[in-house]
Amino acid sequence: MAPLVIETHHLSHAFRNRLVLHDLNLQVPAGSIFGFLGPNGSGKTTTIRLLLGLIRCPQNAIRLFGKDSRTHRLEILNRLGALIESPALYTHLSGRDNLEVIRLARQVDKKQIDRVLDRVQLSGDAHQKVREYSLGMRQRLGIAMALLGDPDLLILDEPTNGLDPVGIREIRELLIELSQQHGKTVFVSSHLLGEMEKIATHLAILNEGHLHFQGTMAQLQHLQSPVLSVETNDNMAAANLLQHAGYHLQESDAERLVVSISDRRQIAAINHLLLERGMSIYALQMHQQTLEDLFFTLTSHPETVENR
Numbered sequence: 095m096a097p098l099v100i101e102t103h104h105l106s107h108a109f110r111n112r113l114v115l116h117d118l119n120l121q122v123p124a125g126s127i128f129g130f131l132g133p134n135g136s137g138k139t140t141t142i143r144l145l146l147g148l149i150r151c152p153q154n155a156i157r158l159f160g161k162d163s164r165t166h167r168l169e170i171l172n173r174l175g176a177l178i179e180s181p182a183l184y185t186h187l188s189g190r191d192n193l194e195v196i197r198l199a200r201q202v203d204k205k206q207i208d209r210v211l212d213r214v215q216l217s218g219d220a221h222q223k224v225r226e227y228s229l230g231m232r233q234r235l236g237i238a239m240a241l242l243g244d245p246d247l248l249i250l251d252e253p254t255n256g257l258d259p260v261g262i263r264e265i266r267e268l269l270i271e272l273s274q275q276h277g278k279t280v281f282v283s284s285h286l287l288g289e290m291e292k293i294a295t296h297l298a299i300l301n302e303g304h305l306h307f308q309g310t311m312a313q314l315q316h317l318q319s320p321v322l323s324v325e326t327n328d329n330m331a332a333a334n335l336l337q338h339a340g341y342h343l344q345e346s347d348a349e350r351l352v353v354s355i356s357d358r359r360q361i362a363a364i365n366h367l368l369l370e371r372g373m374s375i376y377a378l379q380m381h382q383q384t385l386e387d388l389f390f391t392l393t394s395h396p397e398t399v400e401n402r
């Protein structure tokens with residue numbers, strides 16, 4: 095297994111006595127594109143601020159590059175670049191001059207400006223004022239800033255927020271290239287599973303400060319179970335019956351009844367049970383859960399998947 099670039103050990107955090115992160119044990123392997131997923135308010139930005147040392151954490155709770163984040167702060171910061179939501183930019187300056195400001199502050203070699211402009215494909219627009227940049231170009235410039243100093247690890251908080259589909263695709267391609275061709279580890283937060291699905295090698299799913307899943311994309315896909323849509327003359331009565339028989343209902347209302355099943359034999363058993371109780375069955379349709387469904391289940395009924 096690749097060495098871990100980020101590790102958190104029982105990391106918790108409270109704002110004024112309100113616990114917003116609970117016992118987080120993250121493990122981010124070197125070279126991964128690690129999607130840190132969760133709905134709004136689940137604690138992603140708080141985790142990222144803790145990782146970056148913008149919020150103080152207890153000693154031994156966070157290790158970056160195998161070193162404790164409290165005792166090796168400078169050494170760690172030299173190896174990472176970050177972008178939290180939108181970059182702070184001087185819009186009256188050109189893209190190149192914005193990079194120059196950061197370069198001077200970080201005391202990085204001047205040659206790096208051309209290198210990072212090229213990497214984010216802004217070389218041709220480098221002399222244009224940032225106020226003329228699209229939102230997508232501004233985000234790419236923000237990533238270029240994070241790349242100054244040639245960091246091994248990039249930490250990006252919702253980098254595609256507010257972008258149109260073209261901007262989202264550009265960022266997606268850039269992150270894949272940074273990982274695959276330049277060997278960076280990319281830790282990227284998002285509330286959109288569909289977006290992460292296209293690029294992440296690993297995922298963690300956070301909800302209300304609790305980690306509900308962590309692993310590779312393949313491991314997440316393995317959790318996808320088949321479901322059965324059931325349509326009867328009385329879906330509410332059918333739902334009661336199935337629940338009493340021990341089935342897990344993913345959705346149940348008068349319109350829609352969706353039951354988790356483990357194999358096809360359960361379809362026959364459900365059919366039998368409903369007929370036995372005199373119900374009319376209009377449809378039984380098996381389909382594979384999508385990752386979107388699984389994400390919804392993990393963040394709303396985690397107990398149903400956690401122990402599989």
Ligand SMILES: Nc1ncnc2c1ncn2[C@@H]1O[C@H](COP(=O)(O)OP(=O)(O)OP(=O)(O)O)[C@@H](O)[C@H]1O
Binds near residue numbers: 132
């Ligand atoms: N400075 C703060 N003071 C008090 N509460 C805070 C503070 N920052 C965040 N919170 C609370 O902590 C919880 C987690 O917020 P956080 O911003 O980390 O979530 P998030 O997953 O990044 O959400 P979003 O996608 O909306 O940015 C929320 O309930 C939020 O209201």
